Amino acid sequence: MKLEFASIASGSSGNCIYVASSHTRLLIDAGLSGKRIEAGLNELSLTGYDIDALLVTHEHNDHVDGVGIMSRRYDIPVYATEGTWENMPEKVGRIKPSNKNALYSGETLMINDLMIQPFAIPHDAAQPVGYSITDGSAKITVATDIGHITDEVKENIKDSNILLIESNHDVNMVKSGPYPYPLKQRVLSDFGHLSNDNCGKILGDIITDTLKYIFLGHLSNENNTPMLAFETVKGKLEAEGVVVGGDVNMYVAPRYGVKRIIRI
Ligand SMILES: [Zn+2]
Ligand SMILES: [Zn+2]
Secondary structure, eight states, X not given: OOOEEXXXXXXXXXXXXXXXXXXXXXXXXXXXXHHHHHHHHHHTTOOGGGOOEEEOOOSSHHHHTTHHHHHHHHTOOEEEEHHHHHHOOXXXXXXXXXXXXXXXXXXXXXXXXXXXXXXXXXXSSSSOEEEEEEOSSOEEEEEOSOSSOOHHHHHHHTTOSEEEEEOXXXXXXXXXXXXXXXXXXXXXXXXXOOBHHHHHHHHHHHOOTTOOEEEEEOOOSSSOOHHHHHHHHHHHHHHTTOOXXXXXXXXXXXXXXXXXXXXX
16 A cells, blocks of 8 residues: 655645545645635545545644635544644634544544654644654655754654655845844744755754655745755755765645655
8 A cells, every 4th residue: 555645735825735545535734725725636636525634733824724615615524733723713614513623742643544643843823733644654744834843843754754844944035035023033933934954954864764755845935945945955965975866855845736646
Protein backbone atom coordinates (compact mmCIF):
# COMPACT_ATOMS: atom_id res chain seq x y z
CA MET A 1 0.00 0.00 0.00
CA LYS A 2 1.17 3.50 -0.71
CA LEU A 3 0.58 6.88 0.82
CA GLU A 4 -0.23 9.80 -1.45
CA PHE A 5 0.55 13.46 -0.96
CA ALA A 6 -0.43 16.55 -2.90
CA SER A 7 -0.41 20.25 -2.10
CA ILE A 8 -3.63 21.94 -3.24
CA ALA A 9 -2.64 25.37 -1.93
CA SER A 10 0.05 26.69 0.42
CA GLY A 11 0.58 30.21 1.71
CA SER A 12 -1.09 33.11 3.46
CA SER A 13 -3.88 33.15 0.87
CA GLY A 14 -4.90 29.60 1.66
CA ASN A 15 -3.66 26.20 2.75
CA CYS A 16 -4.98 22.78 1.82
CA ILE A 17 -2.93 19.58 1.73
CA TYR A 18 -4.10 16.17 0.60
CA VAL A 19 -2.80 12.96 2.25
CA ALA A 20 -4.27 9.54 1.53
CA SER A 21 -3.85 5.79 1.75
CA SER A 22 -5.76 3.50 -0.57
CA HIS A 23 -8.58 3.40 2.01
CA THR A 24 -8.58 6.85 3.56
CA ARG A 25 -8.37 10.34 2.14
CA LEU A 26 -7.65 13.35 4.33
CA LEU A 27 -7.34 17.07 3.90
CA ILE A 28 -5.10 19.01 6.24
CA ASP A 29 -6.65 22.49 6.45
CA ALA A 30 -9.22 23.92 4.09
CA GLY A 31 -8.18 27.56 4.06
CA LEU A 32 -9.65 28.63 0.76
CA SER A 33 -13.08 28.86 -0.78
CA GLY A 34 -15.10 25.69 -1.22
CA LYS A 35 -15.01 26.32 -4.94
CA ARG A 36 -11.22 26.42 -5.08
CA ILE A 37 -10.86 23.35 -2.90
CA GLU A 38 -13.20 21.47 -5.20
CA ALA A 39 -11.25 22.64 -8.23
CA GLY A 40 -8.07 21.33 -6.60
CA LEU A 41 -9.67 18.01 -5.76
CA ASN A 42 -10.97 17.73 -9.32
CA GLU A 43 -7.41 18.13 -10.57
CA LEU A 44 -6.63 15.04 -8.50
CA SER A 45 -9.67 13.28 -10.03
CA LEU A 46 -11.50 13.55 -6.69
CA THR A 47 -14.49 15.38 -5.27
CA GLY A 48 -15.44 16.37 -1.74
CA TYR A 49 -17.37 13.10 -1.43
CA ASP A 50 -14.05 11.24 -1.52
CA ILE A 51 -12.70 13.00 1.58
CA ASP A 52 -13.03 11.02 4.82
CA ALA A 53 -11.82 13.66 7.27
CA LEU A 54 -10.53 17.18 7.53
CA LEU A 55 -7.72 17.96 10.00
CA VAL A 56 -7.33 21.59 11.02
CA THR A 57 -3.98 22.97 12.21
CA HIS A 58 -5.25 26.25 13.74
CA GLU A 59 -7.97 28.87 13.47
CA HIS A 60 -6.31 31.45 11.19
CA ASN A 61 -8.39 32.26 8.11
CA ASP A 62 -5.84 30.93 5.65
CA HIS A 63 -6.36 27.49 7.23
CA VAL A 64 -10.12 27.39 7.90
CA ASP A 65 -11.98 29.52 5.35
CA GLY A 66 -13.48 26.51 3.55
CA VAL A 67 -13.81 24.15 6.55
CA GLY A 68 -17.49 24.86 7.22
CA ILE A 69 -18.62 24.74 3.62
CA MET A 70 -16.75 21.51 2.87
CA SER A 71 -18.01 19.81 6.03
CA ARG A 72 -21.63 20.83 5.42
CA ARG A 73 -21.66 20.12 1.71
CA TYR A 74 -20.01 16.69 1.86
CA ASP A 75 -20.77 15.71 5.47
CA ILE A 76 -17.06 15.54 6.34
CA PRO A 77 -15.91 15.02 9.95
CA VAL A 78 -13.60 17.80 11.14
CA TYR A 79 -10.79 17.30 13.67
CA ALA A 80 -9.16 20.14 15.61
CA THR A 81 -7.81 20.89 19.07
CA GLU A 82 -10.24 22.31 21.63
CA GLY A 83 -8.47 25.66 21.48
CA THR A 84 -8.90 25.76 17.72
CA TRP A 85 -12.60 24.86 17.99
CA GLU A 86 -13.16 27.62 20.53
CA ASN A 87 -11.50 30.22 18.33
CA MET A 88 -12.75 29.19 14.90
CA PRO A 89 -13.87 32.41 13.17
CA GLU A 90 -17.58 33.01 12.88
CA LYS A 91 -17.65 32.87 9.13
CA VAL A 92 -16.78 29.17 9.21
CA GLY A 93 -20.42 28.79 10.25
CA ARG A 94 -22.13 25.91 11.95
CA ILE A 95 -20.62 22.45 11.79
CA LYS A 96 -22.88 19.51 12.61
CA PRO A 97 -22.11 18.38 16.19
CA SER A 98 -21.57 14.79 15.03
CA ASN A 99 -18.87 16.06 12.64
CA LYS A 100 -17.00 17.96 15.39
CA ASN A 101 -14.08 15.99 16.80
CA ALA A 102 -11.49 17.14 19.32
CA LEU A 103 -7.91 16.00 19.20
CA TYR A 104 -4.98 16.58 21.51
CA SER A 105 -1.35 17.25 20.71
CA GLY A 106 0.76 14.26 21.62
CA GLU A 107 -2.20 11.85 21.47
CA THR A 108 -2.39 9.62 18.43
CA LEU A 109 -5.65 9.18 16.64
CA MET A 110 -6.69 6.50 14.16
CA ILE A 111 -8.80 7.36 11.15
CA ASN A 112 -9.44 4.04 9.44
CA ASP A 113 -5.99 2.71 8.52
CA LEU A 114 -4.13 5.98 9.14
CA MET A 115 -2.45 6.89 12.39
CA ILE A 116 -2.46 10.63 12.99
CA GLN A 117 -0.01 12.27 15.38
CA PRO A 118 -0.86 15.91 16.15
CA PHE A 119 2.03 17.85 17.69
CA ALA A 120 2.16 21.33 19.21
CA ILE A 121 3.75 24.10 17.15
CA PRO A 122 4.83 27.54 18.41
CA HIS A 123 2.56 30.03 16.60
CA ASP A 124 0.30 32.92 17.63
CA ALA A 125 -2.92 30.91 17.65
CA ALA A 126 -4.86 29.31 20.52
CA GLN A 127 -3.66 25.71 20.32
CA PRO A 128 -1.98 25.12 16.95
CA VAL A 129 -0.68 21.76 15.77
CA GLY A 130 1.20 20.12 12.94
CA TYR A 131 0.43 16.59 11.82
CA SER A 132 2.39 13.42 11.14
CA ILE A 133 0.45 10.72 9.34
CA THR A 134 1.50 7.13 8.86
CA ASP A 135 0.04 3.88 7.57
CA GLY A 136 2.75 1.94 9.42
CA SER A 137 5.12 1.86 6.47
CA ALA A 138 5.52 5.48 5.35
CA LYS A 139 5.23 8.79 7.17
CA ILE A 140 4.12 12.19 5.91
CA THR A 141 4.43 15.34 8.04
CA VAL A 142 2.92 18.77 7.53
CA ALA A 143 4.48 21.54 9.63
CA THR A 144 3.80 25.16 8.74
CA ASP A 145 3.14 28.33 10.75
CA ILE A 146 6.06 27.64 13.09
CA GLY A 147 7.66 30.58 14.88
CA HIS A 148 10.70 28.55 15.83
CA ILE A 149 11.79 24.95 15.98
CA THR A 150 11.09 23.19 19.26
CA ASP A 151 12.21 19.73 20.34
CA GLU A 152 8.64 18.54 19.85
CA VAL A 153 8.59 19.76 16.25
CA LYS A 154 12.00 18.21 15.62
CA GLU A 155 10.94 14.91 17.10
CA ASN A 156 7.88 14.73 14.90
CA ILE A 157 9.34 15.81 11.58
CA LYS A 158 12.34 13.49 11.74
CA ASP A 159 11.84 10.05 10.14
CA SER A 160 9.29 11.48 7.70
CA ASN A 161 9.45 10.25 4.12
CA ILE A 162 7.60 13.30 2.83
CA LEU A 163 7.79 16.60 4.68
CA LEU A 164 5.97 19.82 3.96
CA ILE A 165 7.76 22.45 6.03
CA GLU A 166 7.37 26.18 6.21
CA SER A 167 9.95 28.36 4.47
CA ASN A 168 8.06 31.58 4.95
CA HIS A 169 10.39 34.50 4.48
CA ASP A 170 13.81 35.93 3.94
CA VAL A 171 14.66 37.85 7.12
CA ASN A 172 16.28 40.76 5.25
CA MET A 173 13.29 41.10 2.93
CA VAL A 174 10.99 41.33 5.97
CA LYS A 175 13.22 43.93 7.61
CA SER A 176 13.54 46.13 4.53
CA GLY A 177 10.09 45.34 3.11
CA PRO A 178 6.73 47.15 3.09
CA TYR A 179 5.12 45.58 6.19
CA PRO A 180 4.26 47.96 9.05
CA TYR A 181 6.54 47.53 12.05
CA PRO A 182 4.12 45.51 14.24
CA LEU A 183 3.53 43.04 11.43
CA LYS A 184 7.29 42.70 10.86
CA GLN A 185 7.67 41.96 14.56
CA ARG A 186 4.92 39.36 14.40
CA VAL A 187 6.37 37.54 11.39
CA LEU A 188 9.86 37.47 12.88
CA SER A 189 8.80 36.55 16.42
CA ASP A 190 9.16 33.13 18.00
CA PHE A 191 5.43 32.64 17.48
CA GLY A 192 5.29 33.89 13.89
CA HIS A 193 6.67 32.12 10.86
CA LEU A 194 9.78 30.13 9.96
CA SER A 195 12.43 31.86 7.83
CA ASN A 196 14.22 30.27 4.88
CA ASP A 197 17.43 30.16 6.93
CA ASN A 198 15.81 28.42 9.89
CA CYS A 199 14.00 26.00 7.61
CA GLY A 200 17.29 25.06 5.95
CA LYS A 201 19.02 24.77 9.30
CA ILE A 202 16.48 22.38 10.80
CA LEU A 203 16.44 20.28 7.63
CA GLY A 204 20.23 20.07 7.77
CA ASP A 205 19.94 18.92 11.39
CA ILE A 206 17.31 16.22 10.95
CA ILE A 207 17.84 14.89 7.45
CA THR A 208 18.55 11.19 6.98
CA ASP A 209 18.15 8.76 4.06
CA THR A 210 14.53 8.31 5.12
CA LEU A 211 13.51 11.76 3.89
CA LYS A 212 12.77 11.48 0.17
CA TYR A 213 10.64 14.54 -0.60
CA ILE A 214 10.74 18.02 0.87
CA PHE A 215 8.05 20.55 0.03
CA LEU A 216 8.80 24.11 1.06
CA GLY A 217 5.49 25.71 1.95
CA HIS A 218 3.64 28.75 3.25
CA LEU A 219 5.95 31.14 1.37
CA SER A 220 5.31 34.83 1.92
CA ASN A 221 4.20 36.70 -1.16
CA GLU A 222 5.88 39.93 -0.08
CA ASN A 223 8.98 38.69 1.71
CA ASN A 224 10.16 35.70 -0.31
CA THR A 225 10.36 34.20 -3.76
CA PRO A 226 10.17 30.52 -4.66
CA MET A 227 13.69 30.71 -6.08
CA LEU A 228 15.13 32.40 -2.99
CA ALA A 229 13.50 29.89 -0.62
CA PHE A 230 14.70 26.97 -2.72
CA GLU A 231 18.26 28.24 -3.11
CA THR A 232 18.62 29.20 0.56
CA VAL A 233 17.44 25.83 1.81
CA LYS A 234 19.45 24.01 -0.85
CA GLY A 235 22.57 25.88 0.28
CA LYS A 236 22.04 24.80 3.89
CA LEU A 237 21.50 21.18 2.86
CA GLU A 238 24.54 21.16 0.60
CA ALA A 239 26.63 22.51 3.46
CA GLU A 240 25.67 19.28 5.26
CA GLY A 241 26.74 17.20 2.26
CA VAL A 242 23.17 16.51 1.08
CA VAL A 243 22.63 16.55 -2.70
CA VAL A 244 19.28 18.13 -3.56
CA GLY A 245 17.87 16.29 -6.56
CA GLY A 246 20.03 13.29 -5.66
CA ASP A 247 19.74 12.36 -1.98
CA VAL A 248 16.44 14.15 -1.62
CA ASN A 249 13.88 15.71 -3.95
CA MET A 250 12.82 19.21 -3.10
CA TYR A 251 9.96 21.35 -4.44
CA VAL A 252 8.26 24.59 -3.58
CA ALA A 253 4.54 24.11 -2.87
CA PRO A 254 2.80 26.76 -4.98
CA ARG A 255 0.47 29.34 -3.46
CA TYR A 256 -2.20 28.32 -5.91
CA GLY A 257 -2.56 25.19 -7.93
CA VAL A 258 -1.94 21.57 -7.25
CA LYS A 259 1.59 20.35 -6.86
CA ARG A 260 1.64 16.90 -8.39
CA ILE A 261 0.76 13.89 -6.42
CA ILE A 262 3.62 11.95 -4.83
CA ARG A 263 3.28 8.30 -3.90
CA ILE A 264 5.59 6.67 -1.40
ZN1 LIG B 1 -0.98 30.30 7.85
ZN1 LIG C 1 -1.27 30.98 11.18
